[in-house]
Amino acid sequence: MILRLGKDRPPVALVAPAALATVFLALPLVGLVARAPWRDLGDQLTSPEVASALRLSLLAATMSTVVSLLLGVPLAWVLARLRFPGRGVVRALVMLPLVLPPVVGGVALLLVLGRRGLVGQWLDGWLGMSLPFTTAGVVVAETFVAMPFLVISVEGALRAADRRFEDVAATLGASRWVAFRRVTLPLVGPGVVAGAVLCWARALGEFGATITFAGNLPGRTQTMPLAVYIALESDPEAAVVLSLLLVAVSVVILVGLRERWIGAV
Amino acid sequence: MSLDAAIHVKRGHFALDVALQIAAGEVVVLLGPNGAGKTTVLHALAGLVLADAARVELDGEVLEDTAERVRVPTERRPVGLVFQDYLLFPHLSALDNVAFGMRCRGRSRTAAREQAKQWLQRVGLADRAEARPATLSGGQAQRVALARALAVEPRLLLLDEPLAALDAGTRVAVRSDLTRHLAGYGGCALAVTHDPLDAMVLADRLIVIEAGSVVQEGRPQDVARHPRTDYVARLVGLNLFRGTARGHEVALAGDAGSAVVPTATHGDVFVAFPPAAVTVHRSRPEGSARNVWPGRIAGLELHGDLVRVEVAGPPTVLADVTPAAVADLGLDPGGAVWVAVKATEVACYPA
């Protein structure tokens, strides 16, 4: 019997590390499921704090994604299509939240947008608006850390897009804005969706910037990651349950989204 | 209604200098090898490319005048462009593609789609209205692209290699379709191509462009019969030589021998004759043919039902013979042969 090698069998050199990576990524989930207090699950899950933390997390992550889309897509377009002095600097600024420890980001936001911050003191004095300790503050903190994911994804898609379609649109009478809206944007749609999903996931999991800038108050600023951390102080079992809940909700949403919008490949 | 344009573009070593006039209803074809700058001319007329110096006047309206600092942006030029590769918007159906231009100009969705449907009917694709471009064949895509460009009722229609992306079979059908549509189009039409047959069929007037400059202009048949450059001559398979004429005899340039021509002329001339007029012999032929040259076979190429034989003399002569003849004569590269052309088949005209 002749063994068929080569083209017919997937290359071991690639499959083996991939399998290892999958196992590695699944480890936390396995640990959580194994150590979950399955008997007490019902009581833990139905407490009102859990419901409010979950609702706040989903709301804040979604709002952060919306803000990131409104600001990030135009930024991605500018970076991908315009040539201007200082473009490298702007791109570095976009990458900054990616390398900055989130807590540092939170402190920086406080120094600028806090009550005595550079900008915050005007906001507080003139408009009576205060961002720290509010849900809006949570959205600001999450947007700061998550927007770069969207910008980078969309910029990549725009660079890869065929610009000739915009020329075609121009010859048909489309102004640059109309061409962007009706041709470019639909063409990079999958890239925008992928970026939005990444952004949403990152915002959902954000901890350091949120707790530093927005604080921690159940119902107003205590998102799921914060609730897990606080629970870990005194009741690790509750922390496991909360973690499992967050993971379950995230997986359901991410898997559901991928199939429908990013397209089955 | 007419187009009056002069385009000058400089990119590194390449300089494009083209002036052209097109009357309403006229179809002009810009013919030239790849890299001659044909697509650049189209893009400059559409305003997609910034010319170093340009003056474009369409129906009395100045679209671009570098000297006067006038430049109408692409989206406001009454110009339609059918791109090479067609570039139909992949995320829209054929109908929405055609309706796109009208929607940009403010027509309501229903009105634009209605109009688009009529255009698709005109190009014979009404049944494929809801199809995505990816599902259309090459010929169908070309027709949708044409309908899309015409739907905005441009006063100048530009076509970039309209048949290049099609296979040989589709080409014949689409070529005649295109001729019909262009005949029905009232504005100025400018098409570019590197295929001389397409050029001959589509054009009312032909402009040959080589290395950024116009080298010949005129009716297709005139250009084909009296080509001024090797490029045109080669493409339509003409043997073309320069020489000095003294009566009926022409001394071919480069010491390539001499030719006998039917009309007596003097001075610098072009001498041209088709490969079909050349006969190939194994030994020196005795006959009425006045032009007889020895040579070695440099190449054999199949062209449809004929074999084109390249005989290196001097002069280098192309001869069309049947495959049977090739077999009978035992023609092979390097073989010694004689070629003969009747003087009456040779055209001679002043350079």
Added chain:
Amino acid sequence: MKPLLAVILAVALLSGCGGESSEAATSGAVTVFAAASLTEAFTEIATAFEAAHPGAKVTFNFGPSSGLAEQIVQGAPADVFAAANTSTMDKVVAAGLSDGAAEVFVRNYLEIAVPAGNLAGISGLADFAKPDLKLALCAEQVPCGAAAKKAFAAAGVRPQPDTLEQDVKAVLSKVSLGEVDAGIVYHTDVQAAGGRVAGIEFPEAEQAVNDYPMVVLKTAPNAAIARAFVAYVRGAEGARVLTEAGFARP
């Protein structure tokens, strides 16, 4: 991040000198998990300790006592544990990880902290019930928060905090940045913050004192140096530093 980093450092240090049996009992590495409020005092004591015992190296992991207790129970390699209240220490004792009885070595009183200048005019615990003020408290899962809860109960005040921080240092930083009008921290934190923060004492603090116990852990690989450190803290030099920092004698 800090606790994790310290744990990794501790493991690295321990593995570096594992297997060596130290000749002198007072040389080697000792890892101390201590409540966040002990940060400045213990750091100073450690420097003096290392000077007095050449060859000794003290590594710290400062954080909320409840979180530290949890880490110890989960197996973190600590030699000494100093907690900010007895209930968090009880967790470690109950897990059977303490070597001997945990003894209280200092007490810490709660104090109201306000940004320098006290712009909001805070005067006592009652101000914490005002909803229009920005107020920070520790989460009640941490010792400082548990103590504050007792104090509020004793005062009959229902606080309206805007944030429940995960450790007392986080409350302190929000106060010193001026982001909140007042917070409840320890007397030692107010002192450590110097001019940036002003302290206001309140009578109910007496009813919510935190006793700080300290113990050597059974898992300490170098028990001798661990005990030496504990003795130093309880000794004259340690007591001096702790009192200066604002801790009260037990």
